[in-house]
Amino acid sequence: MDFWGSGPEGREAGGFSFHLLNANAPEEEVQRHSHEEAHFVLVLAGGYMSSAVGAPLVSDTPVLIYNPPGTTHQDRFHGGKGRFVAISGGTGPEAAALCLRDPYAHRLAHGIARDIDAATPFSLEANALQLHAAISPLSSDEARSAQVPPSWLNRAVEMIFTSHDPDMSVAAVASDAGVHPVHLARVFRRFLGCSPGEYLRGHRLERAAAMLGEGVASLAAVAQSAGFVDQAHLTRAFRSRLDTTPAQWRRSRDVARIQDADAATRQ
Template sequence: MAAPRTAFSQGRFYGAPTVERRLPQVRLAHLSATTSADDVHEHSHDDAHFVLATHGRYLTTAWGPKTEGPVLVYNPPGVIHRDRFVAAGGYFLAVSFEPAVWRELSEVSRRVAADALRLTGPAARRAALRLTRTLLSRDADPVTLESLGLELAGQAMTSVSDGDRPPPWLATAETFLADSFDQPIAIADVARAADVHPVHLARGYRRWLGAAPSERLRTRRLERAADLLMRGRASIGQIALASGFCDQSHLNRQFRQAYGVTPGEFARLCGRPLDVSPVQDAVRAAG
């Protein structure tokens, strides 16, 4: 017999808060996952919310590309899902909006996504990580936290699609990048795998994904680095090489530019003990 679906009230999740702040327009919490994957069943929430997995492997039924790196999900009110951590020890940020507040935000935007979404763009991840870092500092003022929460909310506000569908070769190119990003590859290699001209490839990427192929390649490498920082025990230098970066300082620069934090800072947000090397310290001081 199937287990009954749970409908969580605002701010309630399968987790115990380590830090929690209730503000006029948004409720913020950093939580420790308390339920095993087998015991997480299909459920819904009364509120619209965002979840950023900061430690552990997180599975989600949300629509979107299945990428590595920090998993960031938007769930509208009432959407049934079964998002969960694979193993014990997971931590996550939860950003919740009461239904009335979310309706008001929706009315002033062109469109709010009606389905659960994986948010994989750098702006969304950067906003979520900034909010996590600020919340965990424990001394942030309410205005800052509320502003960051609303900035994250904006990532679920999407423009109306023109109804076109991306060409099949784009999925082929993305699969090639996912399989080869840790190798020294060129744009011509991607175009050859997709069987299109490099110029056609570049135009298609910009139109459909809003980014150049090189930017997508960098994103894949950063996602792998973030995933290894969340789950592994390797040094940042080893992670840089395993992710396709030429060295640690290259990873440091790209990671901070994309996510707004250094790899060492990200590792600490994930709750992972890590000895930060002089290279890491120098990059942070230069910022």
């Protein structure tokens, strides 16, 4: 194991290792580092900053990252505070690091996090193998169990992450998915570990953080574009989730370079 975190000894099963960790280093001390093994990182708390394809500049929604063997990066937590599960091992595809939005993969990873101490080695190994199956082409429907999430959940997640409509609502997502909002909330909680409202609010904060990282629009314009009621609402969200203000975030960080530099390195 080679992670910037501390915690219990962890578990081993079927060639995989499983660790529940707390970030243990100030953000500025985390240097570029490499991992020999393929691994998944499920962020349970904190604002995670990753160079993986599809990752937000700083996370405020459930984030699951796949890093292939030999990954070199500078992924870290904003402010050096966070909690995560690391699942190492297996022979995953040697592709670019990837941020997974697949609800099925999230459910598997959350299950590992929840049962890491009590689960049998067989169960841990089976779930880790299914995680790898989620990032590999499926040869048949047998890779999915009877508890696979409904197809509309993928559409709902995609709608939230592709829409730039500041008036987006949970009711609108439920309507597009063709389900009742209460049912949407239950399924979101089951597979993604949060309510659709929490997911939507988190994505709005992620969008605002990205716009602020670009350093172009005014704070009021960022708030409006990202779907906040006003600038004060945006400030409250930043204080609550990232322990800083939008203005402080913009002044103190050149967050866009984190991903741009890593992308240039991979090319």
